[in-house]
Amino acid sequence: MNTSAPTNLLRVAATALAGLLVATLAACGTGSAASAPEDPTLLPEAEGAVSYPLTIESGFGEVTLEERPTRIVLAESWGADVFGALGITPVGTDEQISLFPWALDAQAIESVWSISDEQFPLERIAAVEPDLIYTSSAVQDNLAELQQIAPVIGVPRDDGGISDWRDQIHLLGSALDLQDRAQQVEDDYDAYTASVREAHPEFADALVAYMVFWGPGEFGVINYEGSAAESLFGEFGFAPNPTGAGLGPGSNLTPELVGRVDGDVVVLVDQSQDQAAYGAFVGNPLFQGIRAVQAGKFAELDNNTDEYIGYEGTEIPFVGHFTRALSAGPLGRQAVGDVLVPILAQHLGGA
Incomplete structure (x- = not known):
């Protein structure tokens, strides 16, 4: 990729x-x-x-x-x-x-x-x-x-x-x-996001829940209202996810609130370096009850190194801080898009 x-x-x-x-x-x-x-x-x-x-x-x-x-x-x-x-x-x-x-x-x-x-x-x-x-x-x-x-x-x-x-x-x-x-x-970046929307009509008005797991008791939805992640997914054609309403930087979801997460596709980024804790989180009945997870539209990304992103047993080259790239600017956001767009398309039935 x-x-x-x-x-x-x-x-x-x-x-x-x-x-x-x-x-x-x-x-x-x-x-x-x-x-x-x-x-x-x-x-x-x-x-x-x-x-x-x-x-x-x-x-x-x-x-x-x-x-x-x-x-x-x-x-x-x-x-x-x-x-x-x-x-x-x-x-x-x-x-x-x-x-x-x-x-x-x-x-x-x-x-x-x-x-x-x-x-x-x-x-x-x-x-x-x-x-x-x-x-x-x-x-x-x-x-x-x-x-x-x-x-x-x-x-x-x-x-x-x-x-x-x-x-x-x-x-x-x-x-x-x-x-x-x-x-x-700015014009080049806008041309890039327009090309994503044109190539992936399946993104139009779909909901993505972009989550990060940092460790036990530390997990959250990153595309919260007004966030850089929400704006990026919006530029790709996705609708704002109501799950992020009322959240903000550093807002952790309590275990009870995990069940409120909704989306046509869920992306979960593991940054914990704690496989046991991560496995327990993913196996939690509340997480397993999320609509997209039940439907198999669930992408797990391993971001425990600054050298690559792990996905379905493959290593997607990415040097640097993936989450900061998403928030940083036109170069980082496009690099993140090059990783996420094919994965999102895979789960939403796109090319």
């Missing part, structure tokens, strides 16, 4: 990586530090649609960028997919960047810091001398300190969740004179 993106999305990212190689070779060939200064940050060439100084409004207020930023800190690695889709390499981010290998090469980032009780390591961020700090979530506790280092932009959410990738990519595109590139990424 092919998990690579079949449209232009990954081609955009590949073009950016190729550009980095060309720039590196050119720097080596000239021997002139003045004409090709060393800088680990990759930015695609400016499109020339804006001029600097540029005043831009984001969720953290109005900032003025005196020049086009080149040294950008990605305050949380959750924004890796958007950076990768635009061809941007940050100068610094956190260690969980390793969970997003389809988007960015962690080895190409100048500074990668560990995650601790301190939300942002201010000294490490200041040390890379950024001219822009980007965040995909709320940073109110550290906002003033971050703004002393460099302008801060982002699309924070009041509930602390991760903002929609479309809002993020257009904000970054506007700040970095990459508006056309941002629009192309």
Whole structure:
């Protein structure tokens, strides 16, 4: 089963990586530090649609960028997919960047810091001398300190969740004179989801229950109301699943509520690394009583490694964090779709 993106999305990212190689070779060939200064940050060439100084409004207020930023800190690695889709390499981010290998090469980032009780390591961020700090979530506790280092932009959410990738990519595109590139990424992604709907009319208005089992007493429906998973399945043509109404991030289903799960197909992702506990959960009469499970429309995915997804005795190549890919952005969502679409079609009678 092919998990690579079949449209232009990954081609955009590949073009950016190729550009980095060309720039590196050119720097080596000239021997002139003045004409090709060393800088680990990759930015695609400016499109020339804006001029600097540029005043831009984001969720953290109005900032003025005196020049086009080149040294950008990605305050949380959750924004890796958007950076990768635009061809941007940050100068610094956190260690969980390793969970997003389809988007960015962690080895190409100048500074990668560990995650601790301190939300942002201010000294490490200041040390890379950024001219822009980007965040995909709320940073109110550290906002003033971050703004002393460099302008801060982002699309924070009041509930602390991760903002929609479309809002993020257009904000970054506007700040970095990459508006056309941002629009192309969105158009390519929309073409991909349209092709899924066209190829799989059996998805139209069907219900999918996408569940994750983390361990004993820790399991839930991930395509809850307003979630990234719900929006992805909606883009594929599925109807919103009422099972997810009233749920939210981190909402575990109690054993008694497992019986309320409904769907034309159930996808259960095992991330527990505890086969006994997982087997007990699947064998529970309440789970076995779910309509789709009784009908045999039940897909079990083993996600206990970051190297592949196990399904019906086969190993589907997937490097990185599968659940984060689903939430991340256009590159990760398409990679997840390449895994899930054939499985969903198999259980719903599609081609």
